[in-house]
Amino acid sequence: MVAVCLILVFVWFRTSLTRFFFDARDVIREGTAESLNYATCKEILTRDSACKTLQSVPSLARETGLLKSTYTLFKTNTYSRYPFNDKSLLVIQGGSDENLALSMPVMYGDFILAGRVTRVSRTQSEVQTIFDPSWKSSVYIGASKIKAVLKGGENPTLELIPKDAVIAEGDVVVNSSPDFPLGVFIGTVSSVSKKEHDLWAKADLRVGYSFDDVRNVSVITNFP
Numbered sequence: 522m523v524a525v526c527l528i529l530v531f532v533w534f535r536t537s538l539t540r541f542f543f544d545a546r547d548v549i550r551e552g553t554a555e556s557l558n559y560a561t562c563k564e565i566l567t568r569d570s571a572c573k574t575l576q577s578v579p580s581l582a583r584e585t586g587l588l589k590s591t592y593t594l595f596k597t598n599t600y601s602r603y604p605f606n607d608k609s610l611l612v613i614q615g616g617s618d619e620n621l622a623l624s625m626p627v628m629y630g631d632f633i634l635a636g637r638v639t640r641v642s643r644t645q646s647e648v649q650t651i652f653d654p655s656w657k658s659s660v661y662i663g664a665s666k667i668k669a670v671l672k673g674g675e676n677p678t679l680e681l682i683p684k685d686a687v688i689a690e691g692d693v694v695v696n697s698s699p700d701f702p703l704g705v706f707i708g709t710v711s712s713v714s715k716k717e718h719d720l721w722a723k724a725d726l727r728v729g730y731s732f733d734d735v736r737n738v739s740v741i742t743n744f745p
Contacts, residue, residue: 591702592702592741592742592743592744593741593742593743594628594631594739594740594741594742595615595619595621595739595740595741595742596737596738596739597613597614597615597619597737597738597739597740598613598614598736598737599611599612599613599614599735599736599737599738600612600613600614600645606732606733608650608652608675608732609649609650609652609653609654609655609656609673610647610648610649610650610653611627611635611636611647611648611650611735611738612645612646612647612648613627613645613646613647613648613738613740614644614645615644615645615646615740616641616642616643616644616645616646617641617642617643618643618644620742621638621641621646621740621742622638622641622742623638623639623640623641624637624638624639624700625637625638625740625741625742625744626700626701626702626705626740626741626744627648627650627738627739627740627741628705628738628739628740628741629730629735629738629739630730631739632705632706633705633706633707633708633728633729633730634651634696634701634705634706634707635648635650635651635735635738636648636649636650636651636653636656637649637700637701638740646740648738650673650732650735651671651673651677651707651728652673652674652675652677652732653673653674654672654673654674655673656671656672656673656674656677657670657671657672657673658670658671658696658698658700658701659671659696659697659698660679660694660695660696660697660698660707661694661695661696661697661704662679662682662686662688662692662693662694662710662724663688663689663692663693663710665686665687666697667682667683667686667688668681668682668683668697669681669682669694669724671694671707671726675732676725676726677708677725677726677728678723678724678725678726679694679710679723679724679725679726680721680723681721682721682722682723682724683721683722684715684719684720684721684722686722688710688713688722688724689710689713690709690710690711690712690713691709691710692709692710693706693709694706694707694708694709694710694726695707699745701744702741702744707726707728708726708727708728708729709726709727709729710724710725710726710727711724711725711726711727712724712725
């Protein structure tokens with residue numbers, strides 16, 4: 522009888538302990554999912570690897586104006602020239618056979634502006650990225666739509682910002698150039714520089730991903 526009681530106690534304890542660990546696991550999972558909301562990702566784009574691709578915040582596409590229902594996206598893969606990658610240029614699979622054409626906007630994660638098509642062959646295309654030092658395009662900063670110029674490079678920057686403009690780290694940067702969809706997301710402000718003798722302010726751009734992260738892109742085939 523004592524042996525039977527001990528066995529029953531053991532089974533109950535093991536079941537309770539197992540349930541405890543599964544409940545704890547679910548709480549942890551729920552907490553992780555909750556932490557990946559839009560506000561969190563916008564704030565820590567480069568700190569949390571789960572936020573880097575922004576896949577966990579599809580509402581960002583709607584907030585910045587690029588809707589999948591508005592444009593047709595041709596999803597494709599990128600070639601690699603590792604370890605000799607030119608960080609200003611991507612080569613993607615797809616060309617004139619897929620109706621790709623010069624100047625088509627190229628997106629990272631479906632809704633982050635990454636570049637534009639600059640050369641097309643039958644099965645491949647070349648893309649100039651915002652990491653190209655020769656890249657320049659007009660942008661808006663923040664809810665007040667402060668005008669600035671996006672200058673490309675390994676670390677893209679925002680230039681020609683009015684010195685009296687009020688901008689802060691974390692302000693959203695969107696496209697204002699007619700070459701790309703208006704309001705499409707580009708990145709956020711990471712730091713601001715206002716020197717006494719300069720006529721304009723400058724800022725660093727946080728794009729939330731690195732060139733080496735780019736394995737897939739989407740080409741907007743029906744713009745403008």
